[in-house]
Amino acid sequence: MKTFVKVMKALSDPSRVRIVKMLQKRVMCVCEITAALGVAQSTASKHLKILEDAGLIASRKEGLWVNYALADGGASPYAASLIGNLKHWLDDDPSIAELAIKLPHIRREEICCR
């Protein structure tokens, strides 16, 4: 029950859903996600932690950056199912479509002070 509720809670915030939808397209670091969502860096970091705790995404430290990607689903069957559904859900949502257009122009080299 606890793990199920955790997944539901994690996906009950629009910003977090947007993060999952972006990570469907590609791996992203925190500063890219911060820029894409237009929120404070600490806010993005907190959302990422909640998604990771729920088993929806996974982080991987690479040098100075922390890259986030969709989880493989091994951690939680509920997370795996929702990740699968979200592949084809919400693509026509205005805020998701907007992100999809914006995404190719968000590159860490231009955001982080190199």
Place this chain on the structure above:
Amino acid sequence: MKTFVKVMKALSDPSRVRIVKMLQKRVMCVCEITAALGVAQSTASKHLKILEDAGLIASRKEGLWVNYALADGGASPYAASLIGNLKHWLDDDPSIAELAIKLPHIRREEICCR
């Protein structure tokens, strides 16, 4: 996005998940659900409203009682999918199993004043 988040929010509370799992077994009125969950009747009513707004359950007034049942899913594809998944999810959860045992002994004739 709003309807999706609404479904996730509705299912991010253990009491509400329990309600959905109980309604898988049979139609129930508010006083039966109140007794099964062991909460105040106003609390149960509020949870039911949230689940109904999300398109997960449907209510039907029958005389003095209001009977709640699982929604057919026509209202929201997200709700429909989650209802389907919950059919086989969480059956082995302790609190759900306990409810399943308790359920046959909860009858409105014994709860409501006759």
Place this chain on the structure above:
DNA sequence: TTCGTATTTCGCGATATGACGATTCAGTGA
């Protein structure tokens, strides 16, 4: 209509959540 019952709504307090800025932590390179 008037009463009694099942349910909903209202109002409140305690707790949880989401946002931010400031600080701290971790890893790179001078």
Place this chain on the structure above:
DNA sequence: TCACTGAATCGTCATATCGCGAAATACGAA
């Protein structure tokens, strides 16, 4: 070692949520 950069954590505030009891509704029976 030190300075610098990306990310995580801390402290705080505003808002949302969950629980309850009390009052308001809705309905059926007398």
